[in-house]
Amino acid sequence: MIFSLAIYAAPYTSQASDSAYRFALALLENGHTLYRVFFYQDGVHTASSLNTPPQDEIHFTHNWQALAQQHNIDLIVCIAAALKRGLLNKQEASRYDKPAFNLAEGFEISGLGQLVDAAVISDRLITFGG
Amino acid sequence: MNQTPSKKILFISRHAPYGTSLAKDALDAVLSSSAYDQQLSLLFMDDGVFQLLKNQASGEIAxxxxxxLLPVLPLYEINSIYVHYxxxxxxxxxxNELVLDSVQIIDSSAICSLLAQQDQLLSF
Incomplete structure (x- = not known):
């Protein structure tokens, strides 16, 4: 079965962020496909390359990067939600004349259309947070 | 976007219009989705029904x-709008207090069958 996840929750603030990651692991272990993870609302903070949790805590950014690389998963960050929260890639930083960008490698900034596309392509779209 | 048969997608908006961004994010998601040729519908329930009130003076809180905002929905061809009775x-x-006059008011049992008809649910 093809799954996609929509994550609205910020990392570390609510359990939903961790539950989403664990759900992803479980579905992959059970032989399903994870087509896309769409980060919306505060979920976009997951994609910051500047996230620096203490060493004995979960590193969500690294975890998603590793999982995406291993299983060829789309990690999409909603552009409208990202820009207003200060999460920019190189292109957007230059467009808005900002001194830095912080989108972590493996994540991609795109529009809400990618959420609809995930709903259409996937058999199941599961929302975490909100 | 791949050429897949269109799906029935229901957006469920369950939160008050201000205080959190959920209501606005739901509306943005619905409006963005309208460009993708899917069978979209929108359900207001729980505190989400407060979004439908007329004459909201939200300018005071910027x-x-x-x-x-909501009257633009028909312009985006979102015509299946449900409100939980x-x-x-x-x-x-x-x-009479609702800003949209083309909504369908449905009770809990009708919501069960509405949900059962959908391919995907997006809850906000």
């Missing part, structure tokens, strides 16, 4: 008013 009743909101 927010766009849902009273003026029990949620209205519990909050003593009458149909």
């Amino acid at each position: 927010h766009k008013s849902f009273s003026s 029990e949620s209205l009743k519990k909050r003593q909101i009458t149909i």
